[in-house]
Every structure is written in C-alpha cells, then in structure tokens.
Amino acid sequence: MNQLQAILKQYWGHEAFRPVQEEAIQSVLDGRDTLVLLPTGGGKSVCFQVPTLASEGVCIVVTPLIALMKDQVEQLRRRNIPAAAIHAGLNRHEIDIILDNCIHGHTRFLYVSPERLRTDIMQERTKQMKVCLLAVDEAHCISSWGYDFRPAYLLIAEFRTLLPGVPVMALTATATAEVQADILEKLEMQRPRVFKQSFARANLSYSTFREESKERKLYQILSKVPGTAIVYARTRKRTQQVADWLNTQGLRADYYHAGLPHRDRSDKQTAWLRNQVRVMVATNAFGMGIDKPDVRTVVHLDLPNTLEAYYQEAGRAGRDGRKAYAVALFNAKDIEDLLGSVERKYPPVELVRRVYQSLANYYKVPVGGGELASFDLDVHAFTGTFGLPLSETHFALKLLENEGFLQLSEEYYASAKLHFLVDNRQLYDFQLRYPDYDAFVKLVLRMYGGELFTEYVKISEIELGQTYYASTKEVQQRLRFLEERSIVAYQPQRDKPQLTFLTPRFDAEQLPLNVYAIGRKKELDQQKAEAVIHYAQHERQCRSLLLLQYFNEHDGQPCGQCDVCLRQRKASAGHEAGLDLSQQILVHLHQHGSLAPRALSQAFQQVPEKQVLTALRHLLEREIVHYDDQGNLILNPNHSL
Known part of the structure; x- marks a missing residue:
C-alpha cells in the first residue's frame, strides 16, 4: 500500500481509489495544473483532500455555496482533519483567528467564497501562509457558458499571482466543451492535465x-x-x-x-x-x-x-x-412555466437599479462604503417600505448577485457563537472579582472546551440554560455581561437571511451592469431550457x-434501461411475436385450405384476440392472405411458406 492509499484508508476507510482519482492526485503532487471532471458522486473532494494530506501546508478551497463549505468542513473535522471556512456570516475577529491558524499550520483546509479572494486581509494573510494547493470547486461557475455563472470566480487568476509555483486543481461534475475551455483559459492554467470520467451511469x-x-x-x-x-x-x-x-x-x-x-x-x-x-x-x-x-x-x-x-x-x-x-x-404547463421562468429571471435594468438604490437607502450605505458589510434581510419589509413588486424584486436581487454586487444567504438560522478573548490567568482573575459568574464560566468551559480560547465555537443558549437551570434570556444577559467586560466575544443566534454588499456601494445610475452580457446570458438560459424540454419530450433516443x-460524449451505447430503450425493446419483442404469430396463421391456413375468420380466431384462442386481428390485418394488407367468394380466408397462391 503506497502513501496515498494509506491516507485514503486512514481517513476515508476505502481500500482503493475510484477511476481517475489517483491519476489526478498524482498530477497536482507533480506540480501540474489539473482539471478534474467527475460525475456527481464520483468523489471529487478526495482529489484535492488526499494530496493536501500528503503534503505540507494548507489547501485553499474556493467554493460558491456557504452550505457546501460548511458541510465539507464538518465532514473533515469528523475525520479529525483541521478545517475552517470563511464566509459572510463571520465578523472580522473570527476571520482573524481562522487566518492566523492557517499561517501557524493549525489548519489544513481553508474554504472561502470567490468574493473573499479580493479582500485585503485575505490577500495579505495568504502571503504569510504555506499553501500547497489551490482547489477550485464547482469550477463551471467561472464560465458564462456554465449553468451557474459566478463573476467573482474571474478573480482567481489574479489571486494565483500570490501563490507562485502552487498548482491549481479545478473540479466540476458538469461541463460542456465550451465550459471546459473557459475554465482552462480563465484560470490561466499552465500545461494543464485534464482527467475526465464518463458521465454514463450504468446503474x-x-x-x-x-x-x-x-x-x-x-x-x-x-x-x-x-x-x-x-x-x-x-x-x-x-x-x-x-x-x-x-x-x-x-x-x-x-x-x-x-x-x-x-x-x-x-x-x-x-x-x-x-x-x-x-x-x-x-x-x-x-x-x-x-x-x-x-x-x-x-x-x-x-x-x-x-x-x-x-x-x-x-x-x-x-x-x-x-x-x-x-x-x-x-406536463404542458411545466414547459410553459420553464420558458416563462427565463423571462422572469431578467427584469428590466431600470428595476434592477431601483432595487439597488433602495437597498442602499434601506441600510443607509453611503456611496463608496459598505464593502463586505452584511445585513439581515426581510424581503417583505424591504419591498413594502419602497413599494417594490415582490417577485420582480427577488429576481432583481438574484441578478445583482450574479453580477457580483451582492451575496444572498438563504440560511434562516445561524447558531450563537462564543470566543474567549482572555487567557486562563485573566479569566481566573475575573472569576475571583465576580464570584457570581464562577459557576457559569466553568459550565461554559465544561460544555464547549478549550477551543473557546482559539476560535469561535457554536453554542446553544437553550442547552446552557437547561444545564444552568436558567432561562434563555438570563443566559443571554450573562453572556452580554461577559462581552461588555471584554472577557468574551458573543454573537447571539440569527434567524433572518443575510445580504452582503460585495463591492463598495455604487451610485445606482452608475452601477456597471453589463447589459450585453446579461442579454447573452438570457439567450443561453433559453437554450438550456429548450434542451431540458427536448430531453423530456424526446421519445426515440436513449435518455442516457x-x-x-x-456533455459532448458521442461514443456511448444505448443504456437498455431507460423508458425509451424499454419501450423500443418491448415494441421489438412485440414485433417478433407478431411475426411468429403471422407465420403460425399461414401454416394453419396452408393445412386447412380456407377458414372462416371466426374459425381462425378459435384456432388461436390462447392468444389475445387483438394480437390475432393485428397479425391478420398485416397479412391482408400485404396480400399474402385474401378472402375468397364465400368470405373465407385463404392463402395467396403466389405466396410460398
């Protein structure tokens, strides 16, 4: 067992790699830029996680979704692999701690959104890190041909200049030929190696x-x-x-x-x-x-x-x-709705500018300010305040997000978080000065451990209250008391979605919307919707x-198990059965000379009458059988068995 297999076994419990994985891993270990195309469930994350664990340093992982980065961080931590994520829900102090842990080697994987790469703190701290790999997950987002274009992905090539000699691995599960070419170009990949597993799913x-x-x-x-x-x-x-x-x-x-x-x-x-x-x-x-x-x-x-x-x-x-x-x-309505949804996704530019200006007024963000500032977003309250249409505003916000001006988080709940700002000695002094808080502080440390001193830790005010025999309100008051005395940094739980300004605020009239690109994107979305409709309605070609x-694979074979293949097989079997029945009818007529239709039907009573009539109709149409003057069925004398 080599080193890579040993790592796979130790952390994931697998004896062997899946197709393409080991070759892609070796590629980045050789220092090569690498593009990995694996179907959903093909094990993309292993392709950048294993080589990182086989190297020294931290892997920076660029990924577009907060939920996805949180899930991967939790999975890594469950495997005792130190990992962290920076996203819009964190304050500057939390980000400071995470980046310091990356610099000092306490973190192996750092997950960030592409928007984070442009911030000064991220760029300055990255220069101090020992980075072994830059992984770009969901890499199709870099392409305007992709199904989820994210303009901030275009920042990655510039960010790479901070990492001389560090290979980049781009990964995606869905990429057409245009998207693949775009990924290689936009990431400025040098002598890239491309590893692709067939998108066919035999099972x-x-x-x-x-x-x-x-x-x-x-x-x-x-x-x-x-x-x-x-x-x-x-x-x-x-x-x-x-x-x-x-x-x-x-x-x-x-x-x-x-x-x-x-x-x-x-x-x-x-x-x-x-x-x-x-x-x-x-x-x-x-x-x-x-x-x-x-x-x-x-x-x-x-x-x-x-x-x-x-x-x-x-x-x-x-x-x-x-x-x-x-x-x-x-059904028919779905097709109508799908085409209509493309139209709704692209509201008039005038409305988009109005929504952007209204956001700035709502949150009192001045021109030139507000970069990476996050706010609670109550869409109903916001639209009601400015008399904006609810549905159209939703799509205007999404368009502003796709253009890279905003980031929307649909997470309606964020756990409370706590971090101790003092060391053990200072905390002990506080407990001596405030004996009423001694038991509470000890309980917090017992429930959430020493990590409180090194990073923000998710806590539950409800569970603390149940253990401390106090109401949630009293727990929150005690935590605020500690925060006021600079003992802890405390963030109460949030229950509203978040909106983050990703750039300094523009004057709405000068908002640099790329109208041509938006129009082009609308055309692409229409083409993609039509491709879905074609797939759904097609009745002759194998769905696989x-x-x-x-996805530009043109050498596949019919799967034999989709609805189209099964229908064709059934029709073929029925056709073969029909040919066999026709032959039996001809033999029977040859033996008996002529037969009344009812007598013929009774001779084949073990066969459904409909099949007998269908086979007979084909024989009559081809003039292999015809009726005599008495209305009986007879063979055409020119036909031989």
Whole structure:
C-alpha cells in the first residue's frame, strides 16, 4: 500500500481509489495544473483532500455555496482533519483567528467564497501562509457558458499571482466543451492535465413521463421501487403539500427547504440519512454535499432549469453502484412555466437599479462604503417600505448577485457563537472579582472546551440554560455581561437571511451592469431550457445518450434501461411475436385450405384476440392472405411458406 492509499484508508476507510482519482492526485503532487471532471458522486473532494494530506501546508478551497463549505468542513473535522471556512456570516475577529491558524499550520483546509479572494486581509494573510494547493470547486461557475455563472470566480487568476509555483486543481461534475475551455483559459492554467470520467451511469435508469396527475404517478413509482427516495419540487409550499399527502398514503415522508430553521433542517436530514424517513420532498436546496449512497429513486415533480442541474440532482441516486431510478414528470404547463421562468429571471435594468438604490437607502450605505458589510434581510419589509413588486424584486436581487454586487444567504438560522478573548490567568482573575459568574464560566468551559480560547465555537443558549437551570434570556444577559467586560466575544443566534454588499456601494445610475452580457446570458438560459424540454419530450433516443451527447460524449451505447430503450425493446419483442404469430396463421391456413375468420380466431384462442386481428390485418394488407367468394380466408397462391 503506497502513501496515498494509506491516507485514503486512514481517513476515508476505502481500500482503493475510484477511476481517475489517483491519476489526478498524482498530477497536482507533480506540480501540474489539473482539471478534474467527475460525475456527481464520483468523489471529487478526495482529489484535492488526499494530496493536501500528503503534503505540507494548507489547501485553499474556493467554493460558491456557504452550505457546501460548511458541510465539507464538518465532514473533515469528523475525520479529525483541521478545517475552517470563511464566509459572510463571520465578523472580522473570527476571520482573524481562522487566518492566523492557517499561517501557524493549525489548519489544513481553508474554504472561502470567490468574493473573499479580493479582500485585503485575505490577500495579505495568504502571503504569510504555506499553501500547497489551490482547489477550485464547482469550477463551471467561472464560465458564462456554465449553468451557474459566478463573476467573482474571474478573480482567481489574479489571486494565483500570490501563490507562485502552487498548482491549481479545478473540479466540476458538469461541463460542456465550451465550459471546459473557459475554465482552462480563465484560470490561466499552465500545461494543464485534464482527467475526465464518463458521465454514463450504468446503474441509473432515466425516464420521463407526461402526466397530468403527478402525485398518482409518484405514488406508483415509490410503491414499485423500494428504498430511500428524494422528490424534488420547485416551491417550498409544494414540498410540504406533497410530503403530507405521501404520509396519508402510508409512505414515511418529510419536507425540506432553505426557509426552515437550521435545527429543523438538520433534524430532518439526519432522520432521512438514518432511514427513519424514507422519502424527502425538497427544493434543490437539499442534497448538496450529502453522502447517502443507497438512494434508490430521485423523482422531479417539476422540470429543472438546466440539464446540468438535472444531471447533478438525478445523480444522487444509486451512488452505491446498485440499480437506481431517475424520473422526471412533466406536463404542458411545466414547459410553459420553464420558458416563462427565463423571462422572469431578467427584469428590466431600470428595476434592477431601483432595487439597488433602495437597498442602499434601506441600510443607509453611503456611496463608496459598505464593502463586505452584511445585513439581515426581510424581503417583505424591504419591498413594502419602497413599494417594490415582490417577485420582480427577488429576481432583481438574484441578478445583482450574479453580477457580483451582492451575496444572498438563504440560511434562516445561524447558531450563537462564543470566543474567549482572555487567557486562563485573566479569566481566573475575573472569576475571583465576580464570584457570581464562577459557576457559569466553568459550565461554559465544561460544555464547549478549550477551543473557546482559539476560535469561535457554536453554542446553544437553550442547552446552557437547561444545564444552568436558567432561562434563555438570563443566559443571554450573562453572556452580554461577559462581552461588555471584554472577557468574551458573543454573537447571539440569527434567524433572518443575510445580504452582503460585495463591492463598495455604487451610485445606482452608475452601477456597471453589463447589459450585453446579461442579454447573452438570457439567450443561453433559453437554450438550456429548450434542451431540458427536448430531453423530456424526446421519445426515440436513449435518455442516457441524450445526456451524454449534451456533455459532448458521442461514443456511448444505448443504456437498455431507460423508458425509451424499454419501450423500443418491448415494441421489438412485440414485433417478433407478431411475426411468429403471422407465420403460425399461414401454416394453419396452408393445412386447412380456407377458414372462416371466426374459425381462425378459435384456432388461436390462447392468444389475445387483438394480437390475432393485428397479425391478420398485416397479412391482408400485404396480400399474402385474401378472402375468397364465400368470405373465407385463404392463402395467396403466389405466396410460398
């Protein structure tokens, strides 16, 4: 067993690497820029985590989603690998501590958003770090051809100049040829090596069904296919409605979306992972970073916006290599809604400027100020204050985010956090001066440990209160008392989504919106929506081949298990059976000379009458059999058996 296999075994418990992984790992260890294209569930994170553990220094991981970076950090920590993440929910002191730990070698993985790379503190501290690898996750976001373009990814090439000689590894699960070329160019990858695993999933059966009663079809699918399932719905309200309906039908189901409190989402996810809940009905907020290999079915009740998104979400089925099913249900209204959603995503530029100006007024952010400042966002209160249309404002905010001016966090819950600002001696002095706080301080240290002195630690005011026999309000008052005396830094829990200004605030009239690029992006979104519709409606080509061709794989073979392949096989079998029946009819007529139609039908009474009539009609149409003057069936004398 070599060093890389030993690391894989020690931390992940696997004996061997999956295809492509070890070659990609060796590539960056050789100092080569590397692009890795692996399908969902292919083990992308191992490709940058293993070489980091085989090297000295920290790996900086650029990733677009706060939820994804938090999940990966938690997974690494569970494996006793020191990791941290910097995101918009942290204050400057928290960021200071995290970056210092990276400089002093206490952290092996630092996860950051692409927007973070432009900040002075990130750039200055990076110069002091020993960085062994720069990993760019979800690298398709760097391309305007990608399905989730993120302009801040364009900052990475500039950031690389701070890391001379450090290789970059870009990773994605979904990239067309245009996106691959864009990634290599925009990251300025030098002599890059590209490792790609086929997007074919031999164990995954794809199907689409045009259905007016989707719930009924969903119940049929879940009743027929046992095991864990994910059901994707477009709206939060619909996730709860469908989950409630499934429960009335005797199927254990729950619902999940980004608007739920953090604890609820965590509890629901844990119950599903432990198979206490069989079906999770969710928006696309569910599934990212979740490692559950035995999902047998993924059903989309609504068509996704892109085939890239569909491939990722459907690919959460069957990661254990066993047979699994990906089903998309649609009707005429879905197709209309999908095309309409592209129009709604691009509100008039005048409205976008008005929303931006209203945000600046709402949060009192002056021109030139507010960079990386975060605020609680109550969309209903905001739109009500300025008389803005709710739906259009939502899409204007998303467009401002895509243009790199804002960052929106849909997390509706952030745990309380605590960090001790003093050392043990100073804390002991405080306890002597304030004996009423001695027991409380000792309890906090006992519950959350010595890490309180080195970093911010998530705490629960409720659990502290239950253990201290005090109300949550009293616990919060005591923590504020400690903060006022500079003993701790305390952040109470938040329960509203966050909005962060990523750039200094512009005058709204001078906001540098790239109108041409926005128009081009709209055209691309329309093309992607049309590709989804083509996939859903197509009835002649293997669905797996349709997906492979979309991702520029043109040498695949029909899967033999999608709805199209099964229908064609059934038709072929029926055709062969029909040919066999036709031959039997001809032999029977040859033996008996002529027969009345009813007598012929009785001779084949073991065969469904419809099949007999179909075979006979074909024989009559081809004039192999005809009627005589008495109305009996006879063979054409020119035909030989």
